[in-house]
Amino acid sequence: MENKTLYEKLKSYTGEDYYPFHMPGHKRNVDVSFKNVSPFDYDITEIDGFDNLHAPSGILKERMDKVSEFYESKKSYYLVNGSTCGILSAISACCKNRKRIVMARNSHKAAYNSVLINELETLYVYPELIEDYGINGGISPKKIDELLKNEMEEGNIESVGCVYITSPTYEGVVSDILSISRICHSYKIPLIVDEAHGAHFSMHKDFPISALELGADIVIQSLHKTLPSLTQTAILHIGKNSIVDEGAVERYLSIYQTSSPSYVLMSSIDECIERLMKDTFMPFDRLQKEINELHEKSRQFTNIKLMGREITGKNSVYDFDISKIIIFPKSNQYNGQSLYNKLLEKYHLQPEMASLNYVIAMTSISDTKEGFDRLFKALDDIDREIRLYELPLFKENKFKLKKTSEATSFSKISDAVESKKEIIDIEKAEGRVGAEFVYLYPPGIPVIAPGEMYSSEIIRYLKECMKNGLNVIGVKGEKKQVAVTAESWSALEFKRLSLYDLF
Numbered sequence: 001m002e003n004k005t006l007y008e009k010l011k012s013y014t015g016e017d018y019y020p021f022h023m024p025g026h027k028r029n030v031d032v033s034f035k036n037v038s039p040f041d042y043d044i045t046e047i048d049g050f051d052n053l054h055a056p057s058g059i060l061k062e063r064m065d066k067v068s069e070f071y072e073s074k075k076s077y078y079l080v081n082g083s084t085c086g087i088l089s090a091i092s093a094c095c096k097n098r099k100r101i102v103m104a105r106n107s108h109k110a111a112y113n114s115v116l117i118n119e120l121e122t123l124y125v126y127p128e129l130i131e132d133y134g135i136n137g138g139i140s141p142k143k144i145d146e147l148l149k150n151e152m153e154e155g156n157i158e159s160v161g162c163v164y165i166t167s168p169t170y171e172g173v174v175s176d177i178l179s180i181s182r183i184c185h186s187y188k189i190p191l192i193v194d195e196a197h198g199a200h201f202s203m204h205k206d207f208p209i210s211a212l213e214l215g216a217d218i219v220i221q222s223l224h225k226t227l228p229s230l231t232q233t234a235i236l237h238i239g240k241n242s243i244v245d246e247g248a249v250e251r252y253l254s255i256y257q258t259s260s261p262s263y264v265l266m267s268s269i270d271e272c273i274e275r276l277m278k279d280t281f282m283p284f285d286r287l288q289k290e291i292n293e294l295h296e297k298s299r300q301f302t303n304i305k306l307m308g309r310e311i312t313g314k315n316s317v318y319d320f321d322i323s324k325i326i327i328f329p330k331s332n333q334y335n336g337q338s339l340y341n342k343l344l345e346k347y348h349l350q351p352e353m354a355s356l357n358y359v360i361a362m363t364s365i366s367d368t369k370e371g372f373d374r375l376f377k378a379l380d381d382i383d384r385e386i387r388l389y390e391l392p393l394f395k396e397n398k399f400k401l402k403k404t405s406e407a408t409s410f411s412k413i414s415d416a417v418e419s420k421k422e423i424i425d426i427e428k429a430e431g432r433v434g435a436e437f438v439y440l441y442p443p444g445i446p447v448i449a450p451g452e453m454y455s456s457e458i459i460r461y462l463k464e465c466m467k468n469g470l471n472v473i474g475v476k477g478e479k480k481q482v483a484v485t486a487e488s489w490s491a492l493e494f495k496r497l498s499l500y501d502l503f
């Protein structure tokens, strides 16, 4: 027991020298005008003159119209419940009269929750695999076309509400949105892009172009992830030529957003965009230079590799967001989690996340030169230390992920969640159908979605993640138990989903 309040704990933490290579994008490095400002001073409700987010007609409407003009959207909405409420609203609006959704299997749990609430059937598109690094690549436009074509030929296209993909991914992988949006529109299906990690896109020529400019119908961006804005702040944009019913989006936003939106959060969105409107180029140019320098200097490492733009042009990777520093230890001495621990414990650098084989450090325009220098110095030290204490024992293809078996789904997510459940040891789950989401957090992408079958590979992967101390949600207690449907799988509708890789 620490015997501290949360506030006391935060206060003492922020007084220490930990450097934040994680969200929020303001990095607690705020403009002088915000220093010594108490959030309590600005915390009001919908009093006269301050408008109402759910029926804007005054200052909020004016400001959101200005943001829409800046982003060249048809309409833009401030979100105070993160991208999560934007995703829930966008999917609900597109699928309100339709039963099915075409979605990338590597979607965030917010999208899965919308599928659950709306009782949708999922038609998954699996990302390609970047084998050299063992991470998800992009979503192939061709696969989306094939899937929609098949639905058209079978007379089912009317039941598809939207295509939903995540671009960029947590790791900064961007798909070919222009081609995907053209394909979707040729079938009169709207495209929703989860651009939660790309609020800074289109701000500088060396960052990828936003999906908003590339024909997506709805684009959702978390300002708080990559821009200087408070946690929970986000924006939902409706594309210029969107085929989506924006009235429906607004209706769902008023359901999924709090009825007491925080003026502190809304003004944070407002100030963030105002700052970008005044000076877009300089801060992003400075950030690009720092990142490029870090990559340049890191080329000398023998035991650590930073993933870069070399991944583009294959595995459906259209572009890469270089603001994500993806660090791969090449030596056997480290995996993702132990490198993360070392950066945190010895160097007081707090990365965003660790996976089995890499670490993500997030950067933004609020980072300082000192922060970049500390990161380089730490990586340089670790690289030298490995050279000193270990023979260069590179496992050839250390990053390569073994192909997993096909993922099979036996029911809709909502049917599996509502079914009678059994709680069993994960060891005994092979061949059983999951009744709850199991995912690593971060990134919050389900490894098992309800209705999918536990295979030996999935169980092995989850055990490996737990053994390495990754945060696996949905596997419970000391006994490592999972919820499965009590019915035998044959009682549920069998549907083979894909022959592609799961992770």
Ligand SMILES: Cc1ncc(COP(=O)(O)O)c(C=O)c1O
Residues within 6 Å of the ligand: 081, 082, 083, 084, 085, 108, 110, 166, 169, 170, 194, 196, 197, 222, 232, 233, 234, 443, 444
């Ligand atoms: C890809 C992706 N989409 C959506 C979200 C949800 O965003 P928010 O935290 O702003 O609700 C996250 C959160 O990490 C995410 O990684």
